[in-house]
Amino acid sequence: MFELLESLVNIDCGTYDKAGVDQVGDILAERLVALGFEVQRDPQKEYGDHVIGHKPGDGHQYILFIGHMDTVFPAGTVKKRPFRIEGDRAYGPGVVDMKGGITGLLFALEALKSTAPETYRRVAMDVVFNSDEEVLSPTSRPIIESRAKQAQAACVFEPARPGGEYVIQRKGVGKYILEVAGRAAHAGAQPEDGRSAVEELAHKIVALHALTDPSTGTNVNVGVIRGGERPNVIADHAYAEVDVRVAESKIAENIDQRIRDIAAAQLVPDTTCKLSGGIKFPPMLPTEESARLLSMIQKAGRELGLDLRGIATGGGSDGNHAAQFTPTIDGMGPQGGGAHSDREYIEVATLAERAKVTALFLAEWSNVK
Secondary structure (H helix, E strand, C coil): HHCCCCCCCCCCCCCCCCHHHHHHHHHHHHHHHHHEEEEEEECCCCCCCCEEECCCCHHHHHHEEEECEEEECCCCHHHCCCCCCCCEEEEEECCCHHHHHHHHHHHHHHHHHHCCCCHHHHHHHEEECCCCCCCCCCCCCHHHHHHHHCCCCCECCCCCCCCCEEEEEEEEEEEEEEECECCEEECCCCCCCEEEEEHHHHHHHHHHHHCCEHHHHHEEEEEEECCCCCCCCCCCCEEEEEEEECCCCHHHHHHHHHHHHHHHCCCCCCCEEEEEEEECCCECCCHHHHHHHHHHHHHCCCCCCCCEEEECCCCCCCHHHHHHCCCCECCCCCCCCCCCCCCCCHHHHHHHHCCCHHHHHHHHHHCCC
């Protein structure tokens, strides 16, 4: 198990490192074929190819598994800090987000195939290993949605939450870019001839942050701003990137419209604003069906002496897409922390532990009529 994890972690595979992501895809495709899957590659130019596996079944059950191959780290990261185990933790780029989850899934399927071959044969399975999740899955979203429409359940192998919780609810995520154009002028000699793009953007930033409402779980954050070139020049351009988190679809629609209204409003004469982006991940909401999936996972946990719980989180994942069409459980991967940083790790014991839970859950789920 750790040999596979090490091989995956020790490949630089940032989202835009197509060669590296494709190398990871080659390893995973080979593993899926060995598990009886028919594998196809969805070719991409900017990102790595998506790896899609399908295993036919002869029963009525059909389940979807989702994991992403890309990380946020630049080329050369592996050379600086390759995979290593120290004490009860394993470290390395992408080890928790989400090479650990992918490794756990593959070993769970292998365990089910060897210990319950009839169950394994009966259940139809799809696996989507996508290459662009860290940039909000622009090319893989249609694939995930298409497969989710056919499935009766979906499992996403993002890491467990800090206390080992599975994820049953995620906020929707929006990304927006504002580009403001004004007119340059000398800030001392002819300021009246200028139209400050920075001033216009400043008004918009204040209005955007005012959309944050903790009572509804709404957060709007302008996290990146740029503008102007010199302090003695009225800025003719300004730029901002905005992150949005919303708890419900109706709120998402409302916030999206209000952001568009803010972008369209003009407070500094003769300035213009171009807005791009939108809600990229719809909210993932708990349902009675997803609660039943969690109940089966909890039963599997009890067999192993584990008290497993579900939790809501503010981060988005491909589970947000799948959940629009089928009951979905996320956080199926191992416990760890430090994602997207040089402190990233997994708790070693939880890698096999979560894989066992997944295998037991699948055996239980396959018997549901």
